[in-house]
Amino acid sequence: MNKKNIQEHINDLKGWTRYRKGLCETCLGLCCYMPVEVKVHDLIRLKILDEFHLELSEREQIKDALKHPGVLRYTPSTQKFTLKQKPDGSCYFLDNDKKCTRYEDRPDTCRNHPQIGPRPGFCAYMKS
Ligand code: SF4
Ligand code: SF4
Known part of the structure; x- marks a missing residue:
């Protein structure tokens, strides 16, 4: 998936998925491509x-x-x-394996997502 498609999906809030436990396990991790x-x-x-x-x-x-x-x-x-954000739109702290290199110390914004965010309770889930 290229940068343009990722950004289009992130910007399309109506296309977001209602968050539920376990969803992250099959996701590309697009929340780490948001500012x-x-x-x-x-x-x-x-x-x-x-x-x-x-x-x-x-x-x-x-x-x-x-x-x-x-x-x-x-x-x-x-x-x-x-x-x-890196040139591909991912967070500076995201590594090449799509893992947060600072997970234990990550900011509140990341801890609270998606309960607090552009569309509370929903996220930019995309199947990996
Ligand atoms: S976009 Fe949603 S499902 Fe994907 S990693 Fe982030 S919170 Fe989890
Ligand atoms: S700090 Fe970590 S969890 Fe937060 S957006 Fe960056 S890589 Fe993702």
Whole structure:
């Protein structure tokens, strides 16, 4: 499946599948091809920032976070960072075997998907 097809499927919320336990086992893992927004505490858990950053100014937190190759940008209006996506649209932290390399420390956005997300309770399931 190419990048265009993946993005079309992700953007077609009406075509998403109601999530149920076990669904991930047969899926291509398209939720890891969506932009992931994270907060400072997620970056600390990911060890991109340190606990001491909580004592620093927002400006310094942003400056240091953006030094990491896995962090794309900061959005002031939401006070969230966006993780970088690779050229194929997959998350920076997804490996070639489609596994999250930071699963234990993954951001809340990933933990809460699909209960919280563009269409709560539904996800971009696609059979592998
Ligand atoms: S898109 Fe849905 S089924 Fe596929 S890995 Fe993500 S949550 Fe699981
Ligand atoms: S951090 Fe891990 S679980 Fe979250 S989108 Fe990236 S690869 Fe997927």
